[in-house]
Amino acid sequence: MKCLLVLLSLAALARAQDTFECECAAYVTMGDKEVEVLKFPTTTIDDCTTDYPVCFERCSNEWNFLTGDGSLNIVGPDGDGILIGQHMCDTLKGSGITELGQHVVYLYYHVCNAGPWIFTGQYSHGNLCCTSGKYYDC
Numbered sequence: 001m002k003c004l005l006v007l008l009s010l011a012a013l014a015r016a017q018d019t020f021e022c023e024c025a026a027y028v029t030m031g032d033k034e035v036e037v038l039k040f041p042t043t044t045i046d047d048c049t050t051d052y053p054v055c056f057e058r059c060s061n062e063w064n065f066l067t068g069d070g071s072l073n074i075v076g077p078d079g080d081g082i083l084i085g086q087h088m089c090d091t092l093k094g095s096g097i098t099e100l101g102q103h104v105v106y107l108y109y110h111v112c113n114a115g116p117w118i119f120t121g122q123y124s125h126g127n128l129c130c131t132s133g134k135y136y137d138c
Helices: 001-018 053-065 084-094
Strands: 020-029 033-039 043-045 100-103 107-112 118-123 126-133
Touching: 020 053, 020 100, 033 084, 043 053, 053 107, 053 118, 084 126
Parallel strands: none
Antiparallel strands: 020 033, 020 043, 020 107, 100 126, 107 118
């Protein structure tokens, strides 16, 4: 039985290594670090060396869909009536940050969990501001 469990674990590990991921997230710069404010769904890609453009395009399209190319005052797609800016403040609040004054939000992507996150060139057209964890248009 232990042998079967080991074989299944190895098979799962080998399969996981064949999965190439494209990650996308929005960040604000706080001091000398980037802080994530919105995580997009991870998608799979075919190759870690040649699919950078594919990952960039998916990330860019998702940003455009959610924010209308950079607005934080758009209601999120989940039907809860909450603005994207509020979702971002909620993410910060979950990290213990309830106060944030006038920060631009930048979009980054990451391929196969290798190397640095890459800036897409896209950013919010307004600033993200949070007071007591609540978003306000600043």
